[in-house]
Amino acid sequence: MKLTSEKQMNKFHLGISLGLLLLVGLICFLTGRSFLSLHQEEPIFPSAGLTRQFRLSHYLPNLSHTPGDTRVYLFEGQEKGGNILILGGTHPNEPAGFIATVVLIENLKVKKGRIFLIPQANLSGFTHNDPFEANPQRFFLPARQGIRWFRYGSRLTNPVHQWPDPTTYTNPAGQKLAGTESRNLNRAYPGQPKGSLTEKVAWAIIQLIKSENIHLAIDLHEAAPEYPVINAMVFHERAAELAAMALMDLQMEGFDFRLEASPPNLRGLSHREWGDNTSALAVLLETANASHGRLKGKPSVALIVEGRDNNYVRAAKLGRLFVPYDERGIPLSRRVARHLAAVKTLASYLGELFPHQKVEFSDYPSPQELLQQGFQPFLHSPRQER
Template identity: 50%
Template sequence: MSVNHKSSAILILAVCLILTIILCLSYIPMWKYDLIVPGPGVTRVAWLSDYVPELKGSLADTRVFILEGQEPGANILVLSGHHADEPGGWMSGMVLVEKAQVKTGKLVVIPQANNSGFTHNYPQEAHAQFISIPRPDGTSRRYRHGSRTGNSAEHWPDPEVFIQYPSGQKLSGDEVRNLNRAYPGRLNGTFTERIAYGIQMVVRNEQIDLQMDMHEAQPEYPFVNAVSAHPAAEELASLASLGMQTHDLDLGVELSPATFRGLSNREMGDAVSGLMAVTMETANTEQGKIRGITDDLLAVQGQDAFYVAAAKLGNLFVPYDEGGWPLKRRVGRHLTAFKELALALQDLSGKPFDIANVPDYYELVANDVGYYLNPINEKVSDPGYQSYPGIWRLFSKTSSQDRS
């Protein structure tokens, strides 16, 4: 049987083209910035490119929310969304932006620190592209649910071995796109190092006293439901851990290892004199390797029968029952720890910091996360599409007017 190679080649190319278009269409909505509805506590909305103009017009740019009190006091930075597949971390940042009101001091929140990570999914994780959070009035808020690393369109190909700057430490190649391995960052470095540099500039310009980085980890990972502290923040973390006990919540404390470089707490604590820097972790089922069906519900409900079995086998580092670790518990832990760390900061530094409308663990468990997210209204500024990844950037339009 003779085969017409030209015809079959054309057919295959046509099928590839159609598949490419379908696949592109499924990712393009993820390039659009999420709607965030700032609460009355937000006094200023800036962009990372306001601190480092070179980031403007790229996926590296992200919103910086500033909540200033009437009186000066301690300045706190909350970073979340280093890893876009850790919704317990970045949803905590969102709740602060939408609900918190600072009376004394200043709170700076970057809820989606690595915006690039929100524009795609990590291959082979099968994660959902979006998650919905139901609100009490029957509406819901929809957010992008992305990847641990930035979009490979900005970096491709990754090196086989990533050499961390400036330590020279060797890491797995895809870690070149991991913002939490890129600190302290540099302006002329990789795409991810430039984001880290931007955050360093926020820390310096806003004269931050305490930097909290909110993350999540798999339940079988030893460092979970815990805080990792730079040596300068060790006492602070210990005090916060004691404070958590008053809420009947345990919070493990670990000193950030000097041998593991590029982490936000370790590098920023080393780079900025007087800064106390910590990283917090809660248990996220959808990151675990033992998890069962992976869908958008898993990210929010955090329940998984396989993990219940794994807990009985003794393979986990957190208690795990049929209730699992739903988003409300994870956000509740982060925000309670946030308040305890802020209290500890006041005790140690003598600088006042007074904040209201931050729900604690039990309020979140009772009311769920959607209760603390604002309804979308016509006044909300929609950043829409600011920039596109990789070569698609040639077709993007960015202007300061778009960012009202």
């Protein structure tokens, strides 16, 4: 009798164990599938003005077939002129820069000069999304027909692609930083050709700037509303005149910007190292993104796209923010419009200051129209191929 009972108990435990193992397999399958889906690149539909699309490994062959080998879009005019590089997605959790470059790629035509666009500078960072932040993996925007999806990634390179982090990180420019910053593209300049994945990407971008004789390089970012360097144009000292002239125009257009000089002892950042290591005029632009901040409430797609958050309204009333913030929030369309307005003005003044570096373009997405009509007129249909 006792033996039968023991056998029954053993069978019961075996059943439980097998059941749990099956559950483990199911959870691994579902979460693994979700994780791997983040490696799928979102389609981008370039305008008829695109001259060439290639990968960043063009400038550093050993980056080829790595998770950092991101897409580069070149728009070249018939006439020779200036060369401009616009970078989005250095930090994949700052979507305004990424979407601003996508909107440009899908609409722009260049008549004179060349414009290089990299929408996802840290491509690896788009393949994960900081699980402890509970951010959504994707967000959605209305397109001409239908809805487009875009990934909302992490500030840092995916640890699956670059690990382990050192305890302290000394970047290629010699600055000591926290270990996790080894995966921050905007601390890795000027990069190293045989360094970590992030350093290779930084090196390849520097090589692009040098070999393509880039005159103006713009890095598009976002920051939390409680961060002091916000709604800002951070400029390398050689770009001071250009930034000051552009700022006045932008203020008149109704976009409130502040100028911030790139600190000479803050090394590894784009506005510092691009300016010091290449002949390009380097500028970094910041907008205010509530979904990026520490005071935000529940993370959601709506928070990313509409930028409305009650905690930030309260913080603004308490005078804790560095930007005006009310119940209307700061929507993505407004943040992208700011970037587009600033890029256009900077490009225009580049030609004013250096006539042989003039860049002329058409079909530039109007920031004012974007503010009024949203993304729909500027984003290509998700299905129709060009």
